[in-house]
Amino acid sequence: MKIDVFTLFPEWFEWFASQRHVANVLAVGSRLECVNPREHTPLSGGQVDDTPFGGGAGMVLRVDVLDVALRAHYGVDPVQLRRERRVIALAPGGRLLDEELVQELAAEPALTLLCGRYEGFDERILEHLAGEVVSIGRYVLSGGELAAMVLCDAVLRKLPGALGHERSAAEESFSAALEGNPEYPHYTRPAEYRGWRVPDVLLSGHHEQIEKWRRERSRERGARAAERERG
Helix, strand or coil: EEEEEEEECCCHHHHHHHHHHHHHHHHCCCEEEEEEEHHCCCCCHHCCEEECCCCCCCEEHEEEEEEEHHHHCCCCCHHHHHHCCEEEEEEEEEEEEHHHHHHHHHHHEEEEECCCCEECCCCCHHHHHCCCCEEEECCCCCCCCHHHHHHHHHCCCCCCCCCCCCCCCCCCCCCCCHHHCCCCCCHHHHEECEECCHHHHHHCCCCCHHHHHHHHHHHHHHHHHHHHHEE
């Protein structure tokens, strides 16, 4: 997989790329590249944003700046680009990132992520340059970089070689293996601490019973989560 991140702060992703599971997939052929729109801006002084029409607080990332940056990196009209690969803007009002979307994105050969900053994107970026808008939650961050890292983390850990045990990604919260439910509880040594004992079934060595117990706990957690969502 090839992931390009358009961000005003590419240095943030140096730490992210050094994380073990990310480094693992990069070592076997995946790529994570950051592009700074400031390096391609047609405006003087490295300007990338401007005040919003109609007034109001904050600064807005300019459509012409991002258009030029995308064109310079890919060598094609950005309007055409989104027909060739998934171009995703990170913004609070987009489609919520969930397991279904992560699975979709993990199957793609290439992704382009657009990180907003300040007051966000000129709406024409979302309408004409991005193919879709994705949100990691109904709250506001200072920019799209952390959201891009969340999306990349969720996607890259699905790829072969990312994790030490392939089952780690196959059987986790919200996966098909768990019927879309949260993952079951985990315990490790000591078997008893301050009177808090690990469930006996996990110490029994009976794998079928352990598997049944885990599925039951997972479904219970799913039912509780659904009840909380209903309010």
